Amino acid sequence: MYHAIKERVTELLSTGEVKGFLALKKDNGHIKPHLYVSPDEIDQLSIGDGETAGDARYPLTKILTMLLQNHSGEPFGILARGCDQRALRALAAWNQISLEQVVVIGVACSEELARACNCGLPYPDEWLEGEQIEPKDPRPVEWEEKSPLQRLDLWRAEFEKCIKCYGCRNICPMCFCKECSLESEDVVTKGEIPPDLPMFHLVRALHMIGRCVDCGLCEEACPASIPLRALYKKVNDIVETRFQFRAGIEQTEQSPLHKIAEPPAAI
Amino acid sequence: MDYKTVLTTCAYCGCGCGLYLEVLDGQAIGTIPSKTNPINEGKLCVKGWNIHEFVQHPKRLTKPLIRKNGTLTESSWDEALDYTASRLKEIKEAHGSDSIAFLASAKVTNEENYIIMKFARAAVGTNNVDHCARL
Amino acid sequence: MTAQRVAVLRDLLEFVGIEGERLNLVWVSSAEGPRFANKMTEFTEKIRSLGPLNWNYQWAVPDSELRAANPSK
Numbered sequence: 172m173y174h175a176i177k178e179r180v181t182e183l184l185s186t187g188e189v190k191g192f193l194a195l196k197k198d199n200g201h202i203k204p205h206l207y208v209s210p211d212e213i214d215q216l217s218i219g220d221g222e223t224a225g226d227a228r229y230p231l232t233k234i235l236t237m238l239l240q241n242h243s244g245e246p247f248g249i250l251a252r253g254c255d256q257r258a259l260r261a262l263a264a265w266n267q268i269s270l271e272q273v274v275v276i277g278v279a280c281s282e283e284l285a286r287a288c289n290c291g292l293p294y295p296d297e298w299l300e301g302e303q304i305e306p307k308d309p310r311p312v313e314w315e316e317k318s319p320l321q322r323l324d325l326w327r328a329e330f331e332k333c334i335k336c337y338g339c340r341n342i343c344p345m346c347f348c349k350e351c352s353l354e355s356e357d358v359v360t361k362g363e364i365p366p367d368l369p370m371f372h373l374v375r376a377l378h379m380i381g382r383c384v385d386c387g388l389c390e391e392a393c394p395a396s397i398p399l400r401a402l403y404k405k406v407n408d409i410v411e412t413r414f415q416f417r418a419g420i421e422q423t424e425q426s427p428l429h430k431i432a433e434p435p436a437a438i
Numbered sequence: 439m440d441y442k443t444v445l446t447t448c449a450y451c452g453c454g455c456g457l458y459l460e461v462l463d464g465q466a467i468g469t470i471p472s473k474t475n476p477i478n479e480g481k482l483c484v485k486g487w488n489i490h491e492f493v494q495h496p497k498r499l500t501k502p503l504i505r506k507n508g509t510l511t512e513s514s515w516d517e518a519l520d521y522t523a524s525r526l527k528e529i530k531e532a533h534g535s536d537s538i539a540f541l542a543s544a545k546v547t548n549e550e551n552y553i554i555m556k557f558a559r560a561a562v563g564t565n566n567v568d569h570c571a572r573l
Numbered sequence: 574m575t576a577q578r579v580a581v582l583r584d585l586l587e588f589v590g591i592e593g594e595r596l597n598l599v600w601v602s603s604a605e606g607p608r609f610a611n612k613m614t615e616f617t618e619k620i621r622s623l624g625p626l627n628w629n630y631q632w633a634v635p636d637s638e639l640r641a642a643n644p645s646k
Contacts, residue, residue: 190439191439191441198445199445200474201445201456201472201474201475202473202474203443203445203458203472204443204458204470205443206441206442206443221473221474226473226474227473227474228473229470229473230470234441234460237462237467237468238439238441241439241462242439245439334483334484335484336481336482336483336484336486336487337484337487338471338481338482338487341469341487342470342471391473391480391481392471392480392481392482393481394478394481394482394483
């Protein structure tokens with residue numbers, strides 16, 4: 172399986188074009204994130220399809236950011252879906268990585284995964300595996316139909332389930348702050364479960380402005396199954412409606428809410 | 439530069455969530471939950487997310503310690519084992535087996551907890567064996 | 574930039590079900606005492622008219638209070 176990808180990775184590693192290639196590997200009955208440094212291990216390469224399509228997706232871009240920052244100057248390769256490509260572009264716009272040091276091998280998401288995941292663009296610019304599936308409307312519509320009071324009750328019930336594991340923040344490829352405000356006592360009181368409702372979640376949602384690329388890893392990492400994607404998708408929609416900006420779409424575009432600039436004509 | 443992801447089980451509670459330790463040049467620097475593990479399905483609690491921190495923590499004990507003149511001082515394994523064995527025998531003779539109690543740990547394996555139970559009941563002869571999770 | 578972020582936050586609060594009018598942004602200098610007082614009074618009246626937040630969360634009662642309410646032994 173995945174012959175085209177395996178061939179290309181073997182080529183990249185044997186010619187030394189990349190120091191290592193970040194992808195997934197079938198290991199001990201599981202699928203794990205793995206840095207390939209030699210073509211010998213390439214047989215076990217996986218693109219993250221376990222029992223169902225895409226059920227073993229990992230934040231490869233987060234690992235890549237860490238590797239690039241620890242080994243500046245060395246090129247690395249990475250297996251990237253549509254969301255990973257957006258993450259790479261957004262990370263470059265935030266000056267966390269340099270795209271010249273990254274060689275991308277693209278994977279387009281299958282129809283099953285594209286519908287289940289429901290992101291804005293389930294395919295990268297080029298891909299060696301997969302098919303182009305056009306996305307359906309990724310807006311969180313079901314929430315719009317409820318009254319504000321219903322929404323308040325529903326969101327409160329969801330936030331109440333939070334066990335403050337920081338999983339959403341730990342797994343997010345766009346969370347790279349050295350000092351996270353969610354760990355600051357001024358924002359979230361220490362030792363409370365659930366954490367300061369609704370502060371914790373609204374602060375995180377606000378910090379996702381200009382960062383969230385809608386990869387969906389946060390919701391998958393939440394042990395309480397809080398519908399985080401709906402919240403962050405809404406933030407993305409607000410930013411797109413007001414400022415015509417979406418993270419990771421344009422290569423070099425910086426978030427307009429994070430630049431000291433002239434105020435916009437109308438808010 | 440050597441980056442590995444090592445499959446392991448969380449050492450904290452009895453759930454046994456599957457996770458990958460991120461090891462960079464021999465140092466455990468991060469944790470990633472295992473998506474394909476049927477127990478946690480890619481999710482972890484706050485303790486599990488920080489399991490990499492204690493693995494090579496500088497505060498971990500590397501030598502046995504014996505209290506001499508009120509302060510804990512480093513010693514060798516031989517000295518520590520001899521001291522423990524002789525003192526346990528003395529106390530057992532002087533005050534009976536039930537004057538000794540054993541506290542097992544949630545961070546060791548089931549097999550190791552079995553050994554301490556057997557030691558308490560068969561070797562020392564007391565039922566006073568309990569586990570830190572019950573406290 | 575602050576104004577932009579407050580605008581986004583107001584929309585987000587509406588989405589979660591909290592009235593956006595509960596959030597206000599005003600630029601006041603320390604030399605504008607009377608203006609500050611006016612703005613504060615206006616806003617306080619607005620909040621009063623909106624009424625309490627319908628946040629039906631059962632705040633956990635600290636143990637000490639529970640014990641004081643239910644003395645036993």
